[in-house]
Amino acid sequence: MTSQAMESTGNWKVTIWEEENFQGRHCEFLVECPNVMERGFRKIRSIKVESGPWIGYEYPEFQGQQCVLEQGDYPHWEAWSGNSSYRTEHLLSFRTIKCANHSDCKVTLYNGENFQGRKFELRDDYPSLQAMGWCNKEVPSIKVNSGAWVAYQYPGYHGYQYVLERDHHAGEYKSYRAYSTQAHTNQIQSIRRVQH
């Protein structure tokens, strides 16, 4: 067991079910799972997060579309998917997210790639970056100074999700391609802190 996995034990707990509304085959996890198919699951249709946060991925090995999973009940896929045109029933891997306290979170947005150009430092949630004064719909690069954040394609926390962590990539996302192994868009219109 790696030290990261040991740290996770006891602090994170998620249960997945093969059918909606917490029915059918289920399994509980305290540490990351790189491939639920290896546990005999072919799909996930409901999720209960008893202690979070977690990040779920469309494909094994933490690839593809991302969904942040904070404490609570997700009785069917649309409760976790921010992108309803694509039914992300197939969360096939997931791992824990390390957060900071809400008041300690900080992220810096840059209007050029590689942390160039005009920058905005944020310490709060922004359901509309445009309303804050950000003129573009793109965010070319992002530095997470502390905590974990989730950025969204559309205002009001809708659309594709990209989890951004201080403890991943050293918090440095030099271009939109760094947001994800499979970034579906370079548009970011809202951003918020991930909650413990």
Add this chain to the structure above:
Amino acid sequence: MTSQAMESTGNWKVTIWEEENFQGRHCEFLVECPNVMERGFRKIRSIKVESGPWIGYEYPEFQGQQCVLEQGDYPHWEAWSGNSSYRTEHLLSFRTIKCANHSDCKVTLYNGENFQGRKFELRDDYPSLQAMGWCNKEVPSIKVNSGAWVAYQYPGYHGYQYVLERDHHAGEYKSYRAYSTQAHTNQIQSIRRVQH
């Protein structure tokens, strides 16, 4: 023109289109619209909010499912709908929302109807009420002390949306039936401030 409408002029602006990606017939609004069909629209498929926030409703006269619309681009229905099992293309009325500054917002949740029982005072966004210590998935009554908030069925700001305002119902929501003219659920798992 009512005093409310006069106040709105210049501070709010939204444009609606009949087709996705800001195509086809369109119309700009500076004040509330109780029925877009009276303007010749049979549907809305994309929306641009130049100055907000607004609230959109499924039916005329501010009835039915609600969608909060903060500044930004909504190129198709799933960018604004929190409930993807029901395609809310038919936002048929909308009105402006009055907010407070983010730092001045306050809301109180009660675990009994009519503001009875244990209470929680919130001044920040909570993507998971359970993570904050709220034990139920229901919120029987809510008092908005200042600003405007939006409560969601699922964690992470997914599912049905209920806009809660200090300047509406005097901020008093005595039971879940008061959240909406057509409350689809009494579950609330996340809540956040609405942004100017």
